Amino acid sequence: MKVLVLGSGVIGVTTAWYLARAGHEVVVVDRQDGAGKETSFANAGQLSYGYSSPWAGPGVPVKAVKWLLMHHRPFVFWPRPDWEMLSWLSRMAANCTERAYRRNKGRMVRVAEYSRVALAALREETGIEFDHRARGTLQLFRTQKQLDHVGDDTAVLDEYGVPWELLDPTGCIAAEPALARVKDRFLGGLRLPQDETGDAFLFTQRLAELARGKGVEFHLGASIAGIRAEGGRVVAVETDHGDFTADAYVAALGSHTPAMLRPLGLHLPVYPIKGYSLTLPVTEEPAAPVSTVMDETYKIAITRLGDRIRVGGTAEIAGFSTSLRAPRRETLEHSVRDLFPDGGDIAAARFWTGLRPMTPDGTPIIGKTTLANLFTNTGHGTLGWTMACGSGRVLADIVSGREPEIDVSDLGMARYG
Known part of the structure; x- marks a missing residue:
């Protein structure tokens, strides 16, 4: 055919x-x-099988308002007379319940875990190389409140047999040694050992x-x-x-x-959610991440790709705009500088944006x-x-x-x- x-x-x-x-x-x-x-082309680089989660969840509408008020905010909204956008937002709000979150996360983890197996088979079959690393993902928590809500996700991970580790600061440093330089910046983390990294492009x-x-x-x-x-x-x-x-x-x-x-x-209820990334050369190997660190506060992923660091994040609702906005770059720079201050050359970073096709669930x-x-x-x-x-x-x-x-x-x- x-x-x-x-x-x-x-x-x-x-x-x-x-x-x-x-x-x-x-x-x-x-x-x-x-x-x-x-x-x-330049997404965050993580293969986040266990971390796969819907944006819509209990309390997200309230969190979104708080994010909009942050200086380095992970969520940006540009109101516009766009029926498709308003319809999408309404559907997303309807998915911000505990029941919908568990259902949607279950679907996403199912696809993601199958994808992990499929990629492994593809690598075995073809030998394809793409700056791949299999060192897990560390979701880093800066506050006690973030730590207190870990159970919301681990219950679904248990349901699908996805291994996870809840780490104290010492455990986080064991997984990502460079974090020893900023050990006063976080309280713990959730590590998903089966997650991977790689250059999608x-x-x-x-x-x-x-x-x-x-x-x-x-x-x-x-x-x-x-x-x-x-x-x-x-x-x-x-x-x-x-x-x-x-x-x-x-x-x-x-x-x-x-x-x-x-x-x-x-x-199709698919709407573009704009994301940004920085790609910077590694300057000091021991000071750089070994895999992906998810900065939970700013919703930013800091990923090692060969001799580069990819910093990706931000959810900006701005239609199909692909303009590069300086405040978004400042947020990415703040996160990587705060956690890996000596890891890469921020002055030499390449700034990029792309439109993620998002469903409301x-x-x-x-x-x-x-x-x-x-x-x-x-x-x-x-x-x-x-x-x-x-x-x-x-x-x-x-x-x-x-x-x-x-x-x-x-x-x-x-x-x-």
Whole structure:
């Protein structure tokens, strides 16, 4: 079967890889001139399987107000007359209950854990390299209140058999020795030993090359104008490079997926949540992180990628704006300077922003649509890199008519009615 994948980010490329591996003829179309050049380009770098959690949770609306009042705030909101944004916010607020949080986190951990297994198998099969490290993730708590709420997450981790360790400051330093220099800045941490790190852009680029070796055809620099459907099926995708036709179509366009599918009568509650990152060279090895440290107060991830440190975070609701805002850089700099003051050269850091495709319940939208030959693989939010391999493998199974290895009954767009 010929399958057309729309999008060459980490989700689109992993989808193409698993489809080709299943024996399909695969074509990928993207407006960029290379794979992984938008949201996948400079994300935080962590493969946070156990840390996978929805933003919507009990108390989040109140926390959001407090975050807006912080000087180095993790959440930024730019009000605008945008019906899609208001609808998304309303749906997210409806998910801020204990019951919804547990349900949504369970879904996310299920996909993430499957992705961990899938990535391990992919590495074994191909030998792909992407500045990978398997040293766990440390969620660092600066306050007693943060420590007191650890049980909310560990209960779900226990349910899915995800190992975890609650550490005192000495244990945190054992996991991340450079923190000994700032031991007065934190009270403890939650370590997830199975979490990993890696460069998503490097992975996407190299997997695209491996996919080409399996016969996947990439049409890059081709802007998609629209999708044409007739009789309950997609019949063509229109681009400035001409029309593309296939037997099946996969929409993996991140935050741009809803606008592309809306003319077909498909309404996906996916909204762009803007994130920022800094990438700085390591200057002093013993003073740098060995894996990922999540600064819980500022919601910032500080990750080791080879000879670089990636600092990623901030949730900014600003539509499709990709402007680089100086205050966001200041927050990233503050966190890394506070925890790893001698680890990297902040003056030499590269500043970047990307749009994360977020659903109101945090769970990606993977599977069939109401059009017989159209499928989606989008809405992964901050966890596209974490969930990429599992999502791509599941989607390839669905397209192929095979039973996926995990439950996918609640991952499709049907859950939104």
